[in-house]
Structures are given as C-alpha cells and as structure tokens.
Amino acid sequence: MTTPTTSSTTTLSVRSRSRSRLIAIIVYTWRSCFPPKRWATVLLPCAGALLFGLLARAINSEPDVAFANVAAEGIFGLAMPIAGLVIGDSVLGAEIRAGTFHFTWLSPTPTWQIIFGRWCGGSIVAIITIAPAAAFAALIASSPVSAVPAFLAAAVGSIAYIAIFITIGCLTRRTAVWSLAFVFLVERLLGAALTGIAQLSPTWESRAAFTGLLDDVPTRLQRNGIPEGAAAIVRLLIVTVVALVLANWRMKHLRLSGAAD
Amino acid sequence: MGRTVMSFPMPNLHPPVLDPAFVTDATVEVDAVSVWFGPKVALSELSCSFGPGVSGLLGPNGAGKTTLMRAMTGLVGVNEGSVRVDGRDPRRDRGVHARMALVPEDEAVPAGLTARQFVRYIADLHRVADRGAPDTALQTVDLFDEGDRPVDTFSKGMRQRIKIAAALVTDPRILVLDEPLNGADPVQRAQLILLFKRLGAGGRTVIVSSHVLNEVERLADRVIVLVHGRLAAAGGHRAIRDTMDDAPRHVLVRSDAGRRLAAALVGLESVTGVTFDSKRNGLVVQTLQAREFAIALPRLAKASSIRLVEVRALDDSLESLFRELVR
Numbered sequence: 337m338t339t340p341t342t343s344s345t346t347t348l349s350v351r352s353r354s355r356s357r358l359i360a361i362i363v364y365t366w367r368s369c370f371p372p373k374r375w376a377t378v379l380l381p382c383a384g385a386l387l388f389g390l391l392a393r394a395i396n397s398e399p400d401v402a403f404a405n406v407a408a409e410g411i412f413g414l415a416m417p418i419a420g421l422v423i424g425d426s427v428l429g430a431e432i433r434a435g436t437f438h439f440t441w442l443s444p445t446p447t448w449q450i451i452f453g454r455w456c457g458g459s460i461v462a463i464i465t466i467a468p469a470a471a472f473a474a475l476i477a478s479s480p481v482s483a484v485p486a487f488l489a490a491a492v493g494s495i496a497y498i499a500i501f502i503t504i505g506c507l508t509r510r511t512a513v514w515s516l517a518f519v520f521l522v523e524r525l526l527g528a529a530l531t532g533i534a535q536l537s538p539t540w541e542s543r544a545a546f547t548g549l550l551d552d553v554p555t556r557l558q559r560n561g562i563p564e565g566a567a568a569i570v571r572l573l574i575v576t577v578v579a580l581v582l583a584n585w586r587m588k589h590l591r592l593s594g595a596a597d
Numbered sequence: 598m599g600r601t602v603m604s605f606p607m608p609n610l611h612p613p614v615l616d617p618a619f620v621t622d623a624t625v626e627v628d629a630v631s632v633w634f635g636p637k638v639a640l641s642e643l644s645c646s647f648g649p650g651v652s653g654l655l656g657p658n659g660a661g662k663t664t665l666m667r668a669m670t671g672l673v674g675v676n677e678g679s680v681r682v683d684g685r686d687p688r689r690d691r692g693v694h695a696r697m698a699l700v701p702e703d704e705a706v707p708a709g710l711t712a713r714q715f716v717r718y719i720a721d722l723h724r725v726a727d728r729g730a731p732d733t734a735l736q737t738v739d740l741f742d743e744g745d746r747p748v749d750t751f752s753k754g755m756r757q758r759i760k761i762a763a764a765l766v767t768d769p770r771i772l773v774l775d776e777p778l779n780g781a782d783p784v785q786r787a788q789l790i791l792l793f794k795r796l797g798a799g800g801r802t803v804i805v806s807s808h809v810l811n812e813v814e815r816l817a818d819r820v821i822v823l824v825h826g827r828l829a830a831a832g833g834h835r836a837i838r839d840t841m842d843d844a845p846r847h848v849l850v851r852s853d854a855g856r857r858l859a860a861a862l863v864g865l866e867s868v869t870g871v872t873f874d875s876k877r878n879g880l881v882v883q884t885l886q887a888r889e890f891a892i893a894l895p896r897l898a899k900a901s902s903i904r905l906v907e908v909r910a911l912d913d914s915l916e917s918l919f920r921e922l923v924r
Contacts, residue, residue: 360721367714368707435705438672439715439763443722444695588689592672593634 357445358453364440365457369426378426378461381419382469385411385490389473401554403477404547407486408557411470412493412543417519419466420494420538421512424501427458429511438592447587451580455499462494485549488569493542496572499579500538506586531561536575544568617832618821620648624771624802625669630678632664632826639664641826642678647804651797653817654806661826662806663702666773669804670699682771695723698764702775702806704756706748712759713744716766723767734766737792739785753780761789771802778812790816845869846887850894851879851907858903865893879907 370378388410395402431437440450470490474482504518505511519539527534534540540562547553548565558564563571623646632640640661654662667673668680671687671694680687687693707715716731735741738758743751748759757780764772774793778786793816797803807813813820814834822830852858855873859880862871867890870883884890887910898905 355721355726357722357724360718364707364710364718368709371708431707434708435701435703436707438699438701439707439719440722442670442672442694442697442699443719443767444691444693444724445722446691589674591674593667 357443358449358456361440361445361450361453362457362460365427365454366461368436369431369454369457370461374422374426374430377422378419378465381415381422382465384418385415385466385469385473386476388415389476392473392477392479399478400482400550400552403474403479403482404550404554404557406477407470407473407482407546408543411473411486412489412546413524413539416466416470416490416493416542417497417523417539419462420497421501421515421519423458423461423465423494424498425505425511425515427454427498427505428502429505429509429515432505432590432592433509433511441587441590441592448584451502451584451587455495455502455580458498458502459495462498463491466494467491482546482550485546488549489542489546492545492569492572493538496538496541496576496579499576499583503579503583503586506583506590531559534559534562535571538572538575541568541572541575545572617819617836618645618828620646620819622648624648624683625804626679626681627665627669628679628681630665630668630675630680632661632668632673632675639826640668640675643823643826643828644678645821645828645831647802649797649800649802650818651793651803651805651816653813653820654804654823655813655820656806656823656829658808659825660823662823663775664826665823666699666775666804666806670694670697670773672699695767696769697771697773698767698769700757700760700764700772700774700777702779704753706751706756706759708747708749710748711745712740712748712751712762715748715759716763719763720766725766725768730766731762734762737765738762739788754782754785755780757781758785758789769801772796772804774803774805776806776808778807786812845883845885847911848882848884848887848890849874849877849879849907849909849911850882850905851877852898853904853906854901855880857901858898861897861901861903862894865890865897867893881911 388406389403391410392399392403392406395406428437467487467490471483471487474480474486500518501511501515504514508514522533523537523539527537527540540559543557544559544562544564545566545568547557548563548568562568625647627643627645630640630643631638643661643665654665656662664673668675669682669687671680674688682693682697685693687697707718710718712735713731716734720730732741732744735744738761740755740758740762743755748756751759757777761774761777764774777793778789781789790812793803793805797818805813805816807816819832820830820834821828850858850862859871859873862868862880862882867884867886868882869885872881873879874881882890894908895905
C-alpha cells in the first residue's frame with residue numbers, strides 16, 4: 337500500500353474540470369438505489385395499472401368512461417401512490433436505513449443538490465415506469481384519447497409523491513410506514529372528507545388533472561373545490577416544490593446513525 | 598475631580614496546554630460535549646482535541662467512540678457543548694466535509710456499484726477532477742485489481758479497504774477511522790497501520806478507533822480512552838499509566854540473589870506483593886507507587902549488595918491499561 341501523493345494544491349487546481357455533483361448523484365441514484373429487487377417492486381404497481389386497463393374492458397359502458405372510472409380509483413388511487421412510495425423510499429429512506437447515505441451526506445455537496453438529484457433520479461424512474469403504464473392501460477382499455485392525459489397525470493402525480501416521500505424520509509427512519517399512513521389515512525380517509533387536504537393531495541390532484549384533461553368525464557369524478565386539468569398540474573408542481581424545500585431544510589438536521597442503531 | 602486610572606495585569610488568555618486531552622495545534626476540538634439518544638447517554642461532558650498525527654480512540658463497546666466520531670464529522674448533532682473542525686461547526690458548515698473524511702465501522706456499502714464507480718462517485722461529490730484519482734486510491738489499498746467488482750460482493754476486510762479508498766480519494770486533511778482494521782488479514786493490517794502512520798507523519802490528523810489494543814499501541818502517538826461516554830485517560834500510553842496512581846503495576850526483577858532480594862523487598866512500603874515467576878526466572882513485584890519503587894529498588898539492591906540483572910514493567914501495554922481503566 338502506498339501513501340497517496342496527491343497534494344491539496346494539486347487537487348484544488350483540477351477541481352474545475354470535475355463532473356457535476358448533480359449528475360453524479362442522479363447516476364448514483366439509478367445505479368445504487370434501484371437494485372433488481374427494487375425494480376421488481378416498482379414494476380408490480382405498473383403491472384397493476386395494466387390490469388386495471390384490462391378491468392376497464394370488462395365494464396359494460398363506453399370505453400372512455402369505463403377507463404376514467406377505473407383509472408380514477410385504481411391507477412391514481414392505488415397503483416400510482418404505491419409506485420411513488422417504492423421509488424420515493426428507494427431514493428432516500430432505504431439508504432438512510434441501510435447506513436450508506438452518509439457517503440453522500442459527508443461531502444461538501446449542498447443539501448439542495450442532494451435532494452434535487454435524488455428527486456430527479458426517482459422522477460425519471462417514475463416517468464419511465466408508472467406513467468407509461470398508465471398510458472398503456474388506457475390503450476388496453478380501448479381508450480386512446482385517455483392515454484396522454486393518463487400519462488401526464490401519472491407523471492406529475494408520481495413526482496409529487498416522490499418529493500413528499502423524500503421529505504418523509506428526512507423526517508423519520510420508518511419511511512415506508514409513515515408514507516403508507518400518509519396515503520391511506522391522510523389522503524384517502526381525510527382527503528375524501530376534507531377538500532382542503534384533497535387540494536394538497538397527489539392522489540386527488542392527479543385524478544383531477546386526468547379528468548380535467550378529458551373531453552367527456554363522468555360527473556361523479558368531478559369534485560368541487562379542487563382545480564382540474566392544467567391547474568391541477570400546476571398545483572401538483574407547487575406541492576412538489578414545497579415538499580423539496582421542506583426536505584432540504586430537514587436534511588440539514590438529519591441525525592445519521594448507523595444501520596445497526 | 599480627576600479620575601483614577603487603575604491598571605490590572607492582563608490574564609494570559611492562551612495558557613500553555615498542559616492537559617494531555619488537548620493539543621496545541623488542534624484541528625478538531627470537542628468542548629464539553631454531551632450526546633444522548635432518548636434515555637441513553639452516549640457522551641457526557643467530554644472535552645478533548647486532536648491535531649496532526651495519529652490519535653487512538655479506545656474504549657469498550659458502548660463507551661461512545663463511534664458517537665464521538667459521528668459528532669466530530671457532523672453525522673449527529675450534540676445536545677450540549679460544541680464540536681469545531683478547523684474552527685467550524687461540522688453540522689452547519691458543509692465546507693468542513695471538503696477537508697474531512699470518515700471511514701465508518703458499518704459494513705454497509707452502496708449496492709449495485711463497482712469499487713471503481715463507488716470511489717469515482719465520492720470523488721465527483723468532492724469535485725476531484727483528476728480522473729486517475731480513484732485508481733490511485735484503489736491502488737493505495739490494494740484493490741485496483743478488484744476495481745470492476747461490485748462492492749456489495751466484497752468481504753468484510755475488502756469493504757473496510759474500499760471505504761478507506763473512498764476516504765483517501767478526497768485527499769482529506771482530517772481522517773476519522775472507526776475500527777478500520779476490522780476484517781483485514783494480518784498482512785493488510787500491517788500495511789494499513791503503515792499507511793495511517795505515513796498519513797499522520799505527513800501532517801494529517803488521523804483519528805483511529807479500535808478494540809485491537811496492541812495495534813493502536815503500534816499505530817497511535819496519542820491515546821484518548823473513553824469509558825461510559827466520559828474521558829477516562831489521555832496522552833501516550835506510558836503517560837496514562839503514570840496518572841493511574843491507584844492502579845497496581847507489576848515489575849519483573851531479576852537478580853543474582855533472588856531469595857535475599859525478595860525478603861528485602863517485602864520491607865519496602867511501596868511494595869504490596871512479591872511472587873517468584875519460574876518461567877521468567879525472576880521476582881514479580883506488585884506496587885501501587887511505581888515512582889517510589891523505582892527510586893527505592895536500586896538503593897535497596899546497593900545496600901544489600903545484590904546485583905540487579907533486569908528490571909522491567911510487565912503491564913506497560915495498552916491492553917493492561919485498558920483493562921484497568923474499564924474495571
């Protein structure tokens with residue numbers, strides 16, 4: 337073994353030619369946060385979304401209406417949140433629990449770059465998995481006009497979820513448990529009753545984005561007090577930004593103990 | 598009425614450092630630090646400092662070594678007191694991490710990355726643009742040939758070495774190593790000890806914790822001993838021994854008249870026991886007052902016309918120190 341000969345001066349002189357930290361974090365997120373088992377777990381809700389497309393074919397009504405009903409409950413209410421949960425937990429919470437996140441944290445990288453890089457890495461995974469799955473489900477349901485709205489709503493909804501689950505990952509070690517509680521207790525239970533919560537909920541807002549982008553939408557899927565279509569997408573983007581800002585603030589106060597603790 | 602101007606001698610604001618827990622050229626300063634996790638107190642009002650060279654951190658399991666290292670690197674915040682690295686707070690100032698690296702005790706390494714990708718990732722985070730730096734770091738820990746192998750398939754010893762490579766690639770001025778020799782084979786241990794000593798001799802602050810006390814003895818210029826989250830002793834291992842007045846010491850004394858010497862030794866106040874060690878062919882003297890005994894023994898030998906062949910402390914190793922400190 338030899339003593340490293342690189343001096344501080346030499347290192348400083350070449351730092352300007354280094355690869356972007358942000359790109360390094362995104363690449364790391366793809367390579368390390370998604371081992372084969374995680375990919376399989378991400379693909380399960382995608383398969384579920386496709387099955388909901390098949391289910392829509394079995395409903396005895398217009399294909400567009402049938403798919404809208406099934407997608408609102410099955411895809412935006414179940415498959416997309418679960419996919420977002422798995423991805424959001426993978427990019428941060430799982431690494432903190434495994435005790436490997438400090439390799440990233442113990443660097444001079446600004447916390448916003450860590451958060452943003454992880455979110456970008458996770459969002460790209462969502463955009464190539466659950467969003468196309470939602471679009472394919474529309475095609476399977478013989479509702480091609482719903483494919484683009486489903487893709488857009490699933491993409492924006494899942495990246496909002498990932499931002500929220502990253503924030504939860506910064507707040508607690510039991511990311512998966514608290515994320516499930518967020519989806520099923522806060523969004524599904526409270527969000528169904530309280531419009532104020534639904535306005536900030538990726539499930540309700542992505543559903544509203546989807547239905548708002550359709551020409552002919554069942555009236556039962558429309559909910560008063562929630563922006564629809566493009567306005568819902570903007571709302572989801574605002575939720576995403578706020579969640580990332582919260583995560584960035586919280587990351588500065590993380591207490592990183594080892595995997596065994 | 599005129600004012601009377603009185604002058605007072607100014608106190609010396611920078612007294613010379615005498616406490617062995619502190620160094621004059623400190624790069625890491627720990628000031629009255631307490632850390633607790635719920636009801637468990639991990640560190641209690643601990644104060645010490647570290648400077649260039651190799652410092653050993655010793656203590657039994659649960660003594661607070663790992664927590665201290667995490668506090669020094671900013672991984673955990675302190676509940677009371679302060680930690681300063683180059684005068685900066687490692688929790689608030691992320692620029693500190695450009696000069697500091699931690700090799701954690703945990704075996705966990707990122708999944709899905711090869712050794713080269715892992716070291717390259719750390720280099721990228723530190724904006725080390727030298728594309729050859731990761732390979733140099735891998736060569737330093739003898740893992741160059743394993744560079745394309747996934748790190749999660751590595752053995753325990755290899756994982757330790759890849760983490761050391763990841764730390765070295767950033768060219769840190771302060772290197773914190775938590776049980777870095779775990780899992781390494783004897784040859785690798787010797788090589789790593791040599792590496793750490795070279796890094797320390799090169800002006801870096803190297804802080805190493807270990808349970809393998811004879812290795813720390815070979816490795817560290819200075820030792821900080823923690824017991825139950827508190828500072829138990831500090832300094833060179835011989836200096837620590839000198840501070841332990843109430844700890845018994847065993848001294849081997851060989852002479853040309855063992856029986857006569859044994860009878861004479863029993864009369865010394867500083868001697869609490871004398872036994873004959875047939876393996877060493879000499880007397881083993883137990884004393885609680887080592888200094889007094891060291892002065893009295895030659896006088897006694899001279900007065901009794903006994904020639905001393907060998908006088909040697911038997912328990913002047915860190916191993917025995919540690920046992921006594923944690924007893």
